[in-house]
Amino acid sequence: MSGVANLAYIVVIAAGAYTYGILTLGPDTGNGGFQQYVLGYRLPFFLAVIAAAVVGAVVGVLIGVTGLKRIRQDYQAMVMLVISIMAATVIGAAPSFLGGEPGLSLIPNPFANLSPATGDWAYVAMVAFACVIGYLVMRRFTSGPMGRALRAMRDDEHAAAAMGFSVIKMRLLTQAVGGAFGGVSGALLVAFIGGWSPGAWAYVETLALLTAVIVGGMGNDFGVSLGTFVIAVLLLQGVQFLPQIRSHTGLTEAIGWMTLGLMTIAFLWLRPQGVFRERRPRYGQPAVGNAAGGEVAEGHS
């Protein structure tokens, strides 16, 4: 939306996941001391999620700083991709910080005291609720004057600056908000799956998110949400339910990634605007003496 192809988005998700982990696992001397990490508190679930959002926002801003230089968007994307790879390498090489390559495990689930089936469905309900809240919050940024300003910055940052917009400030704002979203999603993910390591947040995961945006429709909130559901949930998680081929272990997962790559190429070639293209509101001309006028409909401009 703001014109930054953030290929390091998985890093803020990872930051949220690690934050949740080290704030809920308790001291690393617990569980026989088989894993090492910093902090090690036992905060309540919601506090840890809020902390994950804050850390995600901070990491998002730090990543965004790399995009402040006057470099072209394609170079910004490369810089962010490199950051993503570097971050995973550094975390993996420092075992006493966040568990290194083996990562963190036994991360507590907030519904652990319920029966497994009930706990799972309770978690689904909670995540669904978080998605609805997240969508509503996101709409504050993507619709109305703020969405207009962000789109202007995306289309031409120099012209936007000539209109009095601080491109740096707005980019950092979007990075912070996007980072907070990523941090929360990382926390919710890791609290459910119970473990997190550099292998879980390889840069290729960001490409999956990017595909979701391309397929759903850049600049269209509903399209992006649908794209995320189809790509990240139905496709990449769905392949796990396919029968494994004994002679080729891991082939089903590979089929998921291959399908994802083909979809990216196909959409960029055949329908770059995605399934749901960006739509702009139509504004009616105010009648004489009527200052109202206003937005008349979501149109097809």
Place this chain on the structure above:
Amino acid sequence: MSSASIGGPGSAPVAEVSTATSGPAAGAGPILRVADLARQYGGVRAVDGVSFELQPGTITGIIGPNGAGKSTVLTVVSGFISPTAGTIEFLGKDVTRLPMHRRAQMGLVRTFQIARVFEGLTAIENLMVAVPQQKSLTVKGLLGGKRYWQSEEKEILERAWALMTTFGMADKANEKAGRLSGGQRRAVEIMRALMMRPKLLLVDEPMAGLNPKLTRELEEVFLTLRQQGLSILIIEHELDTVERICSEVLVMAWGKVIARGEMAELRTRKEVQDAYVVG
């Protein structure tokens, strides 16, 4: 007074163009003071010791052959690039090191040599976005939602429609700016600048690509804006236009101002003729 209809027929008279600027009154000192401005690219001095002042409510032209440094002066004054040396004062304040968006917020607004519209936005959205420091773009605006900024948005919309109508582009208001013609894009860019209620407008070859009729209409727009107190610094190759609308003209060649005065008088000066022939 003739009517302005940059985008097509059926427009309102140009007299309705209003920026409601609050620029300094004439005689209150220069609105812009540029002193010893220089800009170097490697070993090339694109601008070399340029000095001039602009008075409020005037249209000043910069002319000169290609490569004279005209656009570089405008680009440096707008804050798009920094000068290698020299100072720029706007409204009595040193803005030499201020970034472009801060200068724009002060009322120093530029357009580009090749019109740069926000292609993904509609024409009217291009105008609506060009109001700096909107309430809706603050943290309060984000938290407060539509109720907090609705009245401001209505006022912005009304102003945008008034300009679209005046420029004869009401029928293009809800069209994506990326689909507009070159002349329409130029008009959108100028309207967008006017939405900012500028005190000084920097325009780079606004008549480029416009037919003679549209050129005359845009001249009328600029003259009306000047009457309303707006100062304009214009780079233009169309010397007849410069003669009709500019009270003072700077002639640049080889990065320097080689002559200044009224256009009619400058046409007779040998150094100006030489610059165009040699430069």
